[in-house]
Amino acid sequence: MRLERGTTRAVSTLARLRLRQRILMKRLTFILDSSMPHSGTFFYSEQRRQCGKAIISLALLSSIFPVRAQSEKEFKLTWTVPSNRVAIARASVNFKADQVRGDPASETDSKGLPLLYILIGVALLPEIAKGLVTVYKDWENGATIVDATGDRLTITHDPQGSSDVTVVKTDGGKVAVYDNRKSFDAAKWVEILTSATKKSAK
Numbered sequence: 001m002r003l004e005r006g007t008t009r010a011v012s013t014l015a016r017l018r019l020r021q022r023i024l025m026k027r028l029t030f031i032l033d034s035s036m037p038h039s040g041t042f043f044y045s046e047q048r049r050q051c052g053k054a055i056i057s058l059a060l061l062s063s064i065f066p067v068r069a070q071s072e073k074e075f076k077l078t079w080t081v082p083s084n085r086v087a088i089a090r091a092s093v094n095f096k097a098d099q100v101r102g103d104p105a106s107e108t109d110s111k112g113l114p115l116l117y118i119l120i121g122v123a124l125l126p127e128i129a130k131g132l133v134t135v136y137k138d139w140e141n142g143a144t145i146v147d148a149t150g151d152r153l154t155i156t157h158d159p160q161g162s163s164d165v166t167v168v169k170t171d172g173g174k175v176a177v178y179d180n181r182k183s184f185d186a187a188k189w190v191e192i193l194t195s196a197t198k199k200s201a202k
Contacts, residue, residue, distance in 0.1 A: 092131035129189035140164040148196035170199040
C-alpha cells in the first residue's frame, strides 16, 4: 500500500510539473507575441521581468523531463524468477501467460515443476523497477544478477549467490554490487538500471 501511494504521488507530481511547463510555455509565447501599444517604461520593464521569470522556470522544468524520458525507455527483457514469485512478477510487469515459461536449466520441485521461470518481453524501466520491488521486497534469498550488456536487459536469480545482493554487469566486463536488495524502492531500482543501461550504451 505504501508503494502504491508513493507511486501515485510521484505520478501526480510529475503531471503537475508537466502542466506547469505547458502553462509557462503559453505564458512566454503570449509575452513575446504581445504588441507594445502601452506607453511608459513600467510596462516594458515589467514585461521583460515576467519574460525572464518564465524563461528561467521553463528551463528548470525542462531539465526534469529528459531524465524521466530516459526512465521510460523500453527494454527487451528476459527475467528469471523463482516459481513462487512468478504470479506477482507477471502481474507487475504486465506479461501475458504465453510470455512465461519454465527454465529448462532449473531444478524441479516435488511435482516435477521448474523452481525457476523465465519471463520474456518488452517493458518500460519504471515497470521493470516496480516488478523488482514486488518480487524482492522483504525477501533475502539468493542474489539478483542484472546483465545490461548488449541490447537486452537480462535479470536472473541465483539461489546459490549471496543473499540479499544485486550484481550488475555492463559492457567491458564491469561489475557493480549492491547490498540490501530487499530495501530497494522503485526509484532505487530505476537508478540502478538506468546507470547500467547508460554504461552499456557507451
